[in-house]
Each structure stands twice: as C-alpha cells, then as structure tokens.
Amino acid sequence: MNLELCNLDIQKINFEYYHKMQTSNFKLITIVEIKIKYPFLVEDEKFDYFDEWENEDFFLTADEDVNFEGNFYIDLYExxxxKWLTNLLNLPTKKIEEIRIEGIFINGNFSVNGSIINAEGDYGPYVFISGSVNCQSLLLGGANVEVKGNVTAQEVVMTYYNHGSFNCSGSINSPVFIVTDHNTVFAERKNDLFYYNDRDEIDPKNECEYDDETDEEIISNELRKxxxxxxxxxxxxLERDLARGEWVLKQNNPPAKTYEYWRDRVLANYRDLKLVPKQFKTEELCNLALNITFHALPFIGQDLITSELCEKLVSKDGFAIQVIPDEFITKEFCFRAAQSGTMLRLIPSAYYSGELVLLVxxxxxxxxxxxxxxAQFITEDLLIEYVKIGKGLWLDKACKQNGIDKLQVLKLVIDSGIKYLDNIFGNHFSKETVDYAFSVYKNQEEWGKYIQKYKQKFERLEK
Structure with missing residues (x-):
C-alpha cells in the first residue's frame, strides 16, 4: 500500500467524517488509520476475525477517557x-447508512451512567477498551469485546450465546454476574449477590431447573428473589429487560411501571405480556397482544380464555390450534382450523378423518x-390434491407404501387442468406424463407455452 496516498485518503475522509459529539469525545476513523495508529490491535485474533473488513470501513474511537450520558448501544449494524448513531455523531441518516462501522476503540476508561447494551446474540462489532468500565449494567451477546481494566456495574453483568466473546483482564465487580453459553474470560470477580456460569463451578442453589412443560431452563429462586x-x-x-436499559434489582427501587409502559412493551414484543403484573394485565391489554399474534394466548389471564375467544383465533388463523387449551378442542373446532389453513400435525390425531385430512x-x-x-387416510384423491398443491416430493414413497398407481395419480392431476402442468413438468417430468399431457392438451394454444418453458427437459427426453 502506498502510505502517502493512504494518508491523503485518510485526510480526505477525516475532513468529511470527523465530528466532535455534543455529549462525548468519539470520532470516526478508518480501519486503515486505526491499524497504523494502534498496530497492537491487529495482533488480537478477534480483530477482523473473518477477514471481511475493508480499509475504508470505520471504527468509532475515543483517544481518552469517556463519560457517556444514557445507554450506550454496541449493536451498530441494527x-x-x-438512528441513535445519527444523533450521537451529528451525521445525516444517509451518511450512517452509507458507511460501515466495524468496531469501537476507547483508549482510556469508559463510564456510562446508563447500561452498555449488545442485545444481538448472533453478531456484533469488535470492541477494545484499554481502561476500565463503569456502568449501570453490561449486556453482551455477539460482539467480541476486550476490556483491559476492571468492569464495575451497579446491577448486572450478563453475557449470553456462543457467537461472541468477552475478555476482561481485570475484575468483574457487580452484584449479579451471569454467563450463559458464552466465551467469557476474566481474571477475578466480586459478586455479592449472585453468580451463574454454565462453564464454571457454581453454588448448586444458583443452578437452573429444567421445565418439561415449557422446555425451558427456569432460573434459580436465589436470582428471582x-x-x-x-x-x-x-x-x-431477564435479557429483554437489560436490553431495554431497565433497572432490574429490587434493592435499587426501580421506577414504578404504569399501564402505558406495559402497553408499549407488549406492542413491541407480545412475549412481554407474560411479565405484566396482574393489576395491569387487563382484557384490553391481552386483546392488543392477541391482535398481534395468537402466540400470545398462553400469556393472557386464564379467566379470559373462552371457547368464543379460541374460535375467533382459529377462524382467523388455523395455526392457532397449536396454542388452544385441550378442553376447547372438538371435532368441529378441528374442521374450523382446517378451513382456515393449518398443518395436520397440529391437530390431535384422535380427530383425524379422511374428510379432515383432505380439507387440511x-x-x-x-x-x-x-x-x-x-396410512389409512392416504387415498388416491388425497395424493391428487398433494400434487396439485405443490411439489409432491414424497409422492413416489406414498404410492409404493400404500399400493397406489403413481402414474394414474399424475394423469388425474393433468386432467384437472392445464395450469397443473407446472407441477407435473416441474417435479414429475417423464415420457409417460408428457405423452398423456400431449394427448389432452395438444390442441390448446397454451400447450406451446409449456413446451417452450420446459424446452431443455423436452430436448433431453428426445435424446
């Protein structure tokens, strides 16, 4: 690389993109410059881990201690x-959309009077902090984070999911420290109230318990209290609360929540209906969640679940049958779900019939x-519908296992209309199906279109 040209490019980029923020001392610099200015970063295996960065991409950097107001969001790709960055950097939205920020570098201590949040578990930027971190809570997921000093949080340090990493050369100081399936390394820790790490030895009373009914790990009562x-x-x-920057520990007397607060949370994520205190879980709020999705049904008050409500949900979407309590499911109810569109496996097998299966x-x-x-419900009529609906990938197997003539099924599909030739020629092309289709549709104008569309298959057949 020509260093002179590189420096000229950097100066040009800096002229356009360097901006002092109103509330902090961050600025954007290119990756090519950060490699020159801080060459030791390149030695870190997590730096450009997938070799995908471009030299003209950016880092968000600060060359000194940072005192930041509010929550600091690490998920710079979202x-x-x-939108948060446009205000942070005083840049137009269009500029933020045009550039790519691959990392965050702070050459000093990082103090945040809110939380530091990396809510995305699958991916995130590279983060390097040469000093210590102070914050309300620290939530880390898919980002690769290196902190050379200590981490001190007023409430919770939580790292989760195995796509990211966190390496703290100092001590983790927080009342609660949680590591769940995450590559988290630290030199020391001081956690007065609770510690959980599924890759470390912990106090047995802090272990989770598996719930067979919900297929979830339920957190320890030691943490819940x-x-x-x-x-x-x-x-x-808990992660969803931390991702919102909430105060979560009882000892810190978090602000009281209002109905409006819970309404906004439910509208943003129907699953949060489960977390709504009883006094705010009104019929209105439950209906708001159900208007978003039937999946909210298990989270509403049991006294609000009626036969009429369940029928309404299934009439709107047959897939809702999967969340309907067993006591409301009848033969008629299953037919209603089938009429609305559902999958057979979602219907209790006790209600199966040839008519119901065909309707599904x-x-x-x-x-x-x-x-x-x-097997007792697989008939010729059902297989005809099976081919007409889609690819019919398992037709051959179904015919062999049930003694049904496959070619006869395909001929009957062809008889059903020329529009089904796409299903036949796309997935069941053979000399026999072509000859039969020709005998039925050779005099129709549309026949030529199918010959042209499947020209290569026809040519292979002639060979």
Missing part, C-alpha cells in the same frame, strides 16, 4: 442503533407433508 419483577423466570426474559391439504398455507398422514 436500524434502531443507526433479587429481581424487581418476580414474574421473570428465564435468562431470556386443500386449504393449507404451505405445502403439506404427506408423512404426517397415517
């Missing part, structure tokens, strides 16, 4: 955080799975 919201049962639910196939929103159907 739309919401990009520390939380302001006693309805939180899983680490995922005809009204399905997705290609049905013939493997869901018990």
């Amino acid at each position: 739309d919401k955080e990009k 520390l939380l302001d919201n006693q309805l939180i049962e899983t680490f995922e639910e 196939f005809k009204n399905g929103k997705h290609e049905p799975d013939i493997n869901d159907v018990p």
